[in-house]
């Protein structure tokens with residue numbers, strides 16, 4: 001699949017383009033436990049090859065407004081923040097310049113066709129984005145191609161529980177709220193796809209992405225009718241679903257709101 005074709009046709013750009021400003025000020029994207037876990041993983045295992053222990057070139061895939069790229073800028077000489085959505089890249093550039101980060105550049109590309117030579121990178125990161133990629137397996141092929149031997153992939157994303165019914169509920173809900181949603185995969189599936197490509201998992205950390213229903217629905221400009229239908233489906237979900245996603249109506253002034261969380265795994269994998 002050529003990069004040009006994917007850049008022209010992507011539903012993700014239609015969803016994320018108009019909402020780029022909202023993502024740029026979204027608290028859960030600006031900072032959350034998954035970003036902190038990525039920082040800790042990269043700090044614990046600095047690049048062994050460089051004299052100052054920083055990574056050389058890093059790539060952040062599905063960078064959105066750039067928050068993961070900015071976090072990695074501290075640990076890398078140069079970070080290329082990759083995303084197909086122009087509005088997102090404009091937000092990333094604006095925030096990078098506000099934060100006076102001179103080692104972050106943006107590149108308008110999809111994760112499945114990277115404009116980078118084979119075996120040239122020390123670090124690839126992606127956070128809260130891989131479930132949007134049109135072809136997750138091609139993205140992993142590309143990550144393997146562009147990493148140097150011993151190079152590191154840090155991938156943080158929401159995952160589906162292993163129970164089929166609960167996983168189906170999560171993906172159905174996400175697709176109704178965001179028609180560019182592709183798939184939240186089970187951890188067992190993700191790990192076997194990485195291992196198949198010689199991306200050996202060396203660390204995994206489990207966390208949760210804590211969300212409020214009203215903000216979550218508004219972030220993708222979900223219609224009022226669909227928002228109401230989704231709210232009803234959260235409140236009437238099975239016990240297994242409510243437990244898996246910690247679904248809880250918010251008491252008090254926000255009576256219409258619901259707190260919930262998606263399970264999230266942060267992987268560190270090394271190219272063999």
Ligand SMILES: C[S@@+](CC[C@H](N)C(=O)[O-])C[C@H]1O[C@@H](n2cnc3c(N)ncnc32)[C@H](O)[C@@H]1O
Pocket residue numbers: 012013016023029030061062063064065066067068082083084085088109110111112126127128129132133134135
């Ligand atoms: C939720 S945002 C990412 C958040 C960001 N990584 C962060 O840490 O704040 C998801 C991003 O994935 C991007 N995206 C969708 N499909 C993509 C693809 N095939 N390749 C790369 N990025 C893609 C969207 O344009 C959007 O900016």
